[in-house]
Amino acid sequence: MGVEKEILLRAENIHKVFTVSEKEEQYVHVLKGISLEIHSGEIISIVGASGSGKSTLLHVLGTLDKPNRGNVFFNGKNIVELSDEELVQIRNKEIGFVFQFHYLLPEFSALENVMLPSLISKNTMKQAKERAALLLEEVGLQERLEHKPSELSGGEQQRVAVARALMNEPKIIFADEPTGNLDEENGEKLFQLFLRLNESFQQTIVFVTHNEKFSILGKRTLYLENGKIFFQKVV
Ligand SMILES: Nc1ncnc2c1ncn2[C@@H]1O[C@H](COP(=O)(O)OP(=O)(O)O)[C@@H](O)[C@H]1O
Ligand SMILES: [Mg+2]
Known part of the structure; x- marks a missing residue:
């Protein structure tokens, strides 16, 4: 039996609803009851069709957005209850982000x-x-x-964006289609870097990709469909 790893993040019954028009009562129910646990040292991939809610989920898990219902415990704290100031601190010190576009200055x-x-x-x-x-x-x-x-x-x-994400030794890195703008060879290189960070430094990484070849690099893959996790595969 392996050693039980500490739970770094736990999401309980997450719902996210976007209001398109309050007046016309137009709402989009994007996340429909997502529960998951992320252990320290894991590397997890999230896949699913475009529009299935992958980015929204990553934003909620990464404290960039709050769920309408449910709780997200990060490192023991319920982020749903934290002030904006506390969230800024957590995002700076404990969470690293890599997006499809690098956002370098x-x-x-x-x-x-x-x-x-x-x-x-x-x-x-x-x-x-x-x-x-x-x-x-x-x-x-x-x-x-x-x-x-x-x-x-x-x-x-x-890769500069990855280095920036690592700067303050985050407990977790979220990457949202980080190779979406890269050719196959550079995509491969970036994911080899993620694997090395995970294997050498036990860096916890959660990444979204729609490239089948890269998704299997996760030791666990979450399949998202229509705002729900409909399948989980553990390697
Ligand atoms: N701020 C928003 N306002 C309204 N609808 C949104 C907003 N953000 C995302 N959505 C909708 O939520 C759904 C899921 O979006 P997203 O999480 O970006 O999907 P994915 O990353 O899987 O492609 C889409 O239908 C999208 O149009
Ligand atoms: Mg997306």
Whole structure:
């Protein structure tokens, strides 16, 4: 029997309803009762058709959005009950995000972009710089520290975004179709990086993809359909 890993995140009966028009009573019921547990050190993939609610689920799990019903316990705290200020803290220190588009700041170098989360959490310039350089080396970009995002390839930009997500040693990384804008080869490279982070550092990672080949890299895959998890596969 394996050692029981600690539960990092637990979602209980999550519902999310978007109001399109209050006046015309138009609502979209996107998440329809999702419950799940994420253990520390897991790497999980989420797949499902476009519109099935994958991004919405990731936003709710990652504290970017609140559910209309249900609870999300992150690291023992119910995020549904936290203030915006507390959520900002959690997002800066404990959660890393990687999106389909890199959202790097165009005027800043790769190094400066990666340093930002650390500076925001009030570490010194020296500390930030050292760790950022280390992480950029970890993602294979030691030769690109001073490059602006526009001087990097799509694959390199996404690896900078991964380094930035790792900056404050988050407990969990959420990645929403991180290879959606990349060709097959660069997509492969990014997912190999995720696997290495998970295997070498037990980094907890939850990623959304609609590429079958990448989805099987998750040790557990959640299949989302019409706002519900209809199937779970554990490797
Ligand atoms: N802010 C919003 N307002 C209204 N509807 C939304 C909003 N965000 C998402 N939706 C709807 O919710 C459904 C699920 O969206 P999403 O979670 O982005 O799906 P996926 O990431 O699986 O493609 C879609 O039908 C989408 O149009
Ligand atoms: Mg999406």
